[in-house]
Amino acid sequence: MSTRAEPTRKEVERTAHSIHPGEWRVDRQRPIATLLGSCIAVCLYDPRLKFGGMNHFMLPSSDPDKAQDDLLRGDYAMEVLVNAMLAQGAQKTRLVAKVFGGGNPVSAIRMSIGENNARFAREWLAREGIALQACDVGGPWSRKVLFEPHGGAAWCKRILGSMAVADEVVREETEYARRLVTPATTAEKKIELF
Template identity: 40%
Template structure:
């Protein structure tokens, strides 16, 4: 379990949002995110004292886009980017250890997106030969995750259903903007 840094010690907290990844070897960096059906992969190379986290929304696109563009919200992209960024900073795949979090199925009667995300992440790591050291996947609760990439320490807390709904409601309370005619590209979430 990850203990908070003492207030006297400086630390840098960065939030990893859907479609993002971050890598660091700094002992004062800490990455955090909140997960529902999404999955976050925390990779750590203990030899290089290096780690990273990603946060993906869906495993992979159902089909390729007409223009061959990459959508960063997909696990197939974010897993590759995370591994490659760690390799670029001196990590070695054979030393990497993975932790997987999230993959909840928050709403009954809806497609089991969380289960599909979890299955994809496990299979991806197995194909890449990366050891899965720990997982906290599935269920119906959202999770709050904090990860220290240089040490590999992780704290995962399950959120009460009310907390998860409050977090969803806060996102939906954004100001309503006047409707305009559609133009340009459309991005679906």
């Protein structure tokens, strides 16, 4: 029987697979990372099978008045993450969650996108009976999140006052918002088969 030492945050960060707005990933070994502003990342973990996943979404649900890609909505992002974990043997009754993001790192943005996202994530998890183990949402900062899916550990670094990070978050979220309101052509749609 071999024992596995828990990885340090630096080891997790060095080997992590980064996800961006509108993406998700389930893994058994490789850590997952993302950078958040008003977006939310939900980490799900099955403690018995020792694997997990993370998603990254910007809006809770679709607006019926706008054409939006289903893959970019929070309600869809949650369903696809849970279903991907169930497909690998997880049981919904064992899943536990950690929620991060929902901040307002750019003071010029006076909308409550982050607050709405955080409320949606908590309500969705409660409705589905998934225990919320940790939550770091809101505030005037961006966040870098690292998730180690084998052991379920997550690290959240709050980033305040860094214009370079704020610019990167705004750039990613602006591009994501553009994709939400502009229907993608067939050539632009990214489909992951598994």
